[in-house]
Amino acid sequence: xxxxxxxxxxxxxxxxxxxxxxxxxxxxxxxxxxxxxxxxxxxxxxxxxxxxxxxxxxxxxxxxxxxxxxxxxxxxxxxxxxxxxxxxxxxxxxxxxxxxxxxxxxxxxxxxxxxxxxxxxxxxxxxxxxxxxxxxxxxxxxxxxxxxxxxxxxxxxxxxxxxxxxxxxxxxxxxxxxxxxxxxxxxxxxxxxxxxxxxxxxxxxxxxxxxxxxxxxxxxxxxxxxxxxxxxxxxxxxxxxxxxxxxxxxxxxxxxxxxxxxxxxxxxxxxxxxxxxxxxxxxxxxxxxxxxxxxxxxxxxxxxxxxxxxxxxxxxxxxxxxxxxxxxxxxxxxxxxxxxxxxxxxxxxxxxxxxxxxxxxxxxxxxxxxxxxxxxxxxxxxxxxxxxxxxxxxxxxxxxxxxxxxxxxxxxxxxxxxxxxx
Ligand code: SF4
Ligand code: SF4
Numbered sequence: 001x002x003x004x005x006x007x008x009x010x011x012x013x014x015x016x017x018x019x020x021x022x023x024x025x026x027x028x029x030x031x032x033x034x035x036x037x038x039x040x041x042x043x044x045x046x047x048x049x050x051x052x053x054x055x056x057x058x059x060x061x062x063x064x065x066x067x068x069x070x071x072x073x074x075x076x077x078x079x080x081x082x083x084x085x086x087x088x089x090x091x092x093x094x095x096x097x098x099x100x101x102x103x104x105x106x107x108x109x110x111x112x113x114x115x116x117x118x119x120x121x122x123x124x125x126x127x128x129x130x131x132x133x134x135x136x137x138x139x140x141x142x143x144x145x146x147x148x149x150x151x152x153x154x155x156x157x158x159x160x161x162x163x164x165x166x167x168x169x170x171x172x173x174x175x176x177x178x179x180x181x182x183x184x185x186x187x188x189x190x191x192x193x194x195x196x197x198x199x200x201x202x203x204x205x206x207x208x209x210x211x212x213x214x215x216x217x218x219x220x221x222x223x224x225x226x227x228x229x230x231x232x233x234x235x236x237x238x239x240x241x242x243x244x245x246x247x248x249x250x251x252x253x254x255x256x257x258x259x260x261x262x263x264x265x266x267x268x269x270x271x272x273x274x275x276x277x278x279x280x281x282x283x284x285x286x287x288x289x290x291x292x293x294x295x296x297x298x299x300x301x302x303x304x305x306x307x308x309x310x311x312x313x314x315x316x317x318x319x320x321x322x323x324x325x326x327x328x329x330x331x332x333x334x335x336x337x338x339x340x341x342x343x344x345x346x347x348x349x350x351x352x353x354x355x356x357x358x359x360x361x362x363x364x365x366x367x368x369x370x371x372x373x374x375x376x377x378x379x380x381x382x383x384x385x386x387x388x389x390x391x392x393x394x395x396x397x398x399x400x401x402x403x404x405x406x407x408x409x410x411x412x413x414x415x416x417x418x419x420x421x422x
Pocket of ligand 1: 265266267270271272285286287288320339340341342
């Protein structure tokens, strides 16, 4: 059975998290579907990294408001352009400002091209979770992920991944779905298996600028293509009831089937409570919403508390729960929660929208996978019960919280399974 683990573009957490656009939109690749970078793979000679004073103030302020755990996500552009000394300073500041017993998480999303032994050693030492962008085998990857001169990056990325392996760094593969790979799910899954990539995540490609969130998004794949992709990929992932690979969306759906919440915001009850910070400290509610209209303040000038208390933040968070009628009536609402507000077409007042662009894909997948997901969930909960029974701990009272961590009462959750099983 798989476990979720990802340095995804969306940061899953219940408490407030921070995602930093480490070098603004500087990037050394010029992927043709990029929704953020504008430098066409030619970052200027001067590094665009966050100023030390701002870094210090933000980490201190965030730590002061932490409740035992903090999560940082480092994105770009290409965050490794900031250089290793920058990240050494980051971890030093985190250690200096962390209250005792604080758990610190760092996730970093990279195109992989700048990795080396020093980076890998550092990531291992500080337990960074690394996401590497890779769109599949060479021919697929190189069709979109190129340098400024048009050279494919596949060979380089694959060589660089070896550094992560050499140092046993946790990493996952993030694959953007586009016309070149969406119809080839089995080929993708075979490639990951061959390369020993056990943690993967797919995100449907979109062609829009996050700086203009009110302009309608354009998508690189249709809902029909995505639906077919999910179903076929699921067949491979399911592996006759014994999944051996973690795929983020499937893991999330399995979590919901066992009574927990989805980790990723798209199918969570709420949008991710992760502040997206630009290099200059400007704060935004999501990396799909980085227009000046959605700006929440500046972390160098405003306190974290002030930023999250702004009406603009509340208005953003309300978007997801403002569901169209189709969602309210939908049989799969508990699995989907209306998808992502960025994928809905809104009226001019932002008071009502249609369903998520990928609605048909979700429905098709939920229906296709439902029975097998339910079987996996039952198997998983039975295994937990056996493990619990073997631990020698007393069974919880019937009204106590369930041992599986769903938050439900034991008698309603795993209790019935126990009564008929271990
Ligand atoms: S709008 Fe909400 S659901 Fe969509 S990506 Fe942003 S945080 Fe996630
Ligand atoms: S599957 Fe479609 S209708 Fe159902 S909740 Fe998701 S977006 Fe809404």
